[in-house]
Amino acid sequence: FDAEVTAKAAESGANASARFRERMASAGTREGVVDTARVDYLASKVIKGLNDIILEDKVSYAEYNALKAWLIKVGEDGEWPLFLDVWLEHSVEEVASEHREGSKGTIEGPYYLDGSPELEWNGTIPMRDDEPGTPLVFAGQVRAVDGTPLTGAKVELWHADDLGFYSQFAPGLPEWNLRGTWTVNEDGRFEIHTLRPAPYQIPTDGACGQLIAAAGWHAWRPAHLHFKVSAPGHELITTQLYFPGDPHNDDDIASAVKPELMLDPRENPNGEGVVVDYDFVLDPE
Ligand code: MBD
Ligand code: FE
Numbered sequence: 001f002d003a004e005v006t007a008k009a010a011e012s013g014a015n016a017s018a019r020f021r022e023r024m025a026s027a028g029t030r031e032g033v034v035d036t037a038r039v040d041y042l043a044s045k046v047i048k049g050l051n052d053i054i055l056e057d058k059v060s061y062a063e064y065n066a067l068k069a070w071l072i073k074v075g076e077d078g079e080w081p082l083f084l085d086v087w088l089e090h091s092v093e094e095v096a097s098e099h100r101e102g103s104k105g106t107i108e109g110p111y112y113l114d115g116s117p118e119l120e121w122n123g124t125i126p127m128r129d130d131e132p133g134t135p136l137v138f139a140g141q142v143r144a145v146d147g148t149p150l151t152g153a154k155v156e157l158w159h160a161d162d163l164g165f166y167s168q169f170a171p172g173l174p175e176w177n178l179r180g181t182w183t184v185n186e187d188g189r190f191e192i193h194t195l196r197p198a199p200y201q202i203p204t205d206g207a208c209g210q211l212i213a214a215a216g217w218h219a220w221r222p223a224h225l226h227f228k229v230s231a232p233g234h235e236l237i238t239t240q241l242y243f244p245g246d247p248h249n250d251d252d253i254a255s256a257v258k259p260e261l262m263l264d265p266r267e268n269p270n271g272e273g274v275v276v277d278y279d280f281v282l283d284p285e
Contacts, residue, residue, distance in 0.1 A: 012169040013206050014078030016110035019168075023114075070207060077206035081110040086202060090255040093238075101145050102281035104260040105239040109226065111166040112238075116156060117176050121185035124193040125157065126176045132162040133195030135273030136265070142188045142229055142280045149188030150282060153231035156181045159197045159224070196265075196274060197223045199246060202253060212253075221254055222246035227280075234282035241278060 034042075053059065074083055089107040097105050117126055142153035158179040160166050167177035182190045201219045203209060212219050222242050230236040240256060241263050242249055249257055265276040 016081040017078035116179040122191040150231040
């Protein structure tokens with residue numbers, strides 16, 4: 001069983017690379033191209049930063065060659081999206097959302113897919129008949145910063161299954177398992193029916209796992225729900241929400257937890273699982 005799980009984990013990185021390439025291609029390759037002066041500035045700064053480390057810390061040929069071998073392996077394993085999203089995206093997100101007054105966001109990570117099944121405002125996420133996990137009802141409202149309910153809003157949710165696998169990245173799962181798009185009702189409200197996610201370990205059997213093991217780190221992220229919330233005329237927000245008491249809320253490998261992103265679940269009065277309220281506030285475009 002462990003071998004099967006490990007084999008599945010390896011595929012996630014490679015699939016993430018393929019999906020990222022497809023998405024960039026369909027977005028148009030010219031989009032986001034950086035001008036020459038900026039490339040000169042940033043690339044020079046990165047190269048100088050690395051050279052300074054080599055000189056200051058007296059990096060040896062053995063260490064240099066270990067780095068070279070590892071960088072080659074990151075590409076071979078398709079784990080550049082995983083590496084970048086785990087160790088750098090949080091800073092990019094911080095810069096990108098500095099100006100926001102509405103809800104906090106956080107990183108997207110490597111496993112988003114657009115076009116998930118459209119559901120009613122109070123629909124149930126696609127899942128298998130025997131999908132393991134505790135039922136979770138996630139209810140809230142999408143509003144503008146002035147408090148106006150955003151009736152045209154959409155809430156996209158994706159999360160891992162109980163074993164930590166995302167559909168279309170690990171094999172053997174239905175195409176849209178645990179992925180859905182809710183359209184809010186006339187009051188801007190939604191009531192999402194899903195399952196409480198489990199703590200999650202990033203794939204350990206590829207280059208990223210090798211780095212984690214070599215450095216004596218851990219591979220855990222706290223249990224999380226991923227969202228994209230959008231409405232016409234408003235800035236899309238990409239976020240993740242977390243559960244109090246998770247052992248990795250304070251040492252997320254991806255540094256993507258913020259206090260504003262902590263949920264406050266309570267027992268469902270119907271005795272089946274938990275319910276939680278959370279509202280999203282979107283900035284004007
Ligand atoms: C994930 O599921 C994730 O959310 C992030 C940020 C990185 C790796 C896997
Ligand atoms: Fe995730």
